[in-house]
Amino acid sequence: MTDTDVAPAAPAVPADPPKAPSRIRRRAWIVTALLVVFMMINFADKSVLGLAAEEIRQDLGLSASAFGLASSAFFLLFSLSGAAVGLLADRVRPKWLLLIMAVLWSVSQAPLAVGGGLAVLIASRVLLGAAEGPAYPVAQQTTLSWFPNHRRNLPGALIVLGITLGVLVAAPVLTWLINHHGWRSAVAAVALAGVVWTLLWIPFGGEGPYATMSDNDPPAEAASDDGPRTGNGTGAGTTGEAQPKMPYRRILATRTWIGVTVGYFSTYWVIAFALVWLPSYLRDGLGYSSAVSTQLLMLFWGLSGILVLGQAGLTGWMMRRGITSRRARGWVGGALLLTSGVSCLSLLVAPAGAVTVVLLIGAFGLAGAMGSIAATTIMELAPANRRGGALGTMNAVVTTAGLIAPTLIGSLVDTHGAEGYRYAVLITGALLLVGGTAAVTLINPDRDARLLSV
Helix, strand or coil: CCCCCECCCCCCCCCCCCCCCHHHHHHHHHHHHHHHHHHHHHHHHHHHHHHCHHHHHHHHCCCHHHHHHHHHHCCCCHHHHHHHHHHHCCCCCHHHHHHHHHHHHHHHHHHHHHCCCHHHHHHHHHHHHHHHCCHHHHHHHHHHCCCCHHHCHHHHHHHHHHHHHHHHHHHHHHHHHHHHHCHHHHHHHHHHHHHHHHHHHHHHCCCCCCCCCCCCCCCCCCCCCCCCCCCCCCCCCCCCCCCCCCCHHHHHCCHHHHHHHHHHHHHHHHHHHHHHCHHHHHHHHCCCCHHHHHHHHHHHHHHHHHHHHHHHHHHHHHHHCCECHHHHHHHHHHHHHHHHHHHHHHCCCCCCCHHHHHHHHHHHHCHHHHHHHHHHHHHHHCCHHHHHHHHHHHHHHHCHHHHHHHHHHHHHHHHHCCHHHHHHHHHHHHHHHHHHHHHHHHCCHHHHHHHHHC
16 A cells, blocks of 8 residues: 555545534434435425327427427536525525525426416426536535535445435336326425425524534534534634635646546546437437336446445445545546446447346446535545535536536437437446546545645
8 A cells, every 4th residue: 555545644534533412413313314315305306207208299280309408508507506506505504595595496497387388398498507517516516515524435425325215216106197187296296395305404504613613623513504614624624714715726727626627528528428318329329118118227326325335334444444546436437427427338249138138227326426516526536615606616517518428319310210329328337437447546535635735
């Protein structure tokens, strides 16, 4: 083991780390559970249009192009709002930002639930996208503020698991509503879920003691929801004199931030591919029946969730034994992306049958863990008063994949027919290899955090 693989200054975990009072630990997990549900609702909102595509087109008399326009409208303000609210999260308590987001989710879908045509549909998706753009980074920032660095892997992974659970739970429930009560009932259901969540978040939500203090300081009471944000955010804890705020450009120029962003971009590309085009690829590109395609989709998402938890366990185990984030996060995340990329490219030459299924699982199931790795790494890298902006800007860059991938793949399919899926898989595999290489070679938050402190 080289000097760069183990922190040269302080160990990754204090020799006798202080334990948080049981009341704080209990509330930490309550907040985490609420934010897992928050992400489930987030992805249920995203799923409605795809699940009810045929019903919406028939009811509103939409062409495929018009429906595609409505689908793309979701991402019109998605990345922009993600960056803007991420920066705002360093000045306004994330508790209230999350509350406003959830309220806007419900408000944006209420008119569509009771009536309206294409104009209402597009307006609803634009507002929903703007409200959901910052959801993931702010949810991660809030969750991880309850845990010290070496304990963040599991809660961070659980937030990512909320994405998988949202898809797995929403698909059968919303499909049943669509089939028995019409597609507007499904829109009303997810809007109502947002209202219920806000009523629970008001009394139980909030930031944790690590929002404005060093990871190694003893846990304290959570900050008052109404009081000013305290702490200098420079890793000096809640005591001492305040230091000037670090320019965001210094954080965004670090090799770690760049490596995390490139790696996570390739993951989000896979997610966009899976959400929009994977069912069609399984049917039209690989020849599976609709029933088998549905079973494979559930398998991919389910195994992805299990893998996210497994990665969190492995990463946490490594860090508690003094292995730095360069290996525990950067190398583990990079290895998963590289394996996913190789599996993706192997699909192009693999024979049909069991081998194809294994490669599909590897290609679309392994990359998801990078989402939690990206969030925990940025939380470790950035000073406390710059975490929201660093996470939000990363998410804004990454989620452009959600706008580019569906459009590009659709164009390839229109131009080349079923063969277009092979080009899409080739591009996806290449991006995963680039993302994995960036994660392995660039992510080193221990080093870059020290450089930022100079």
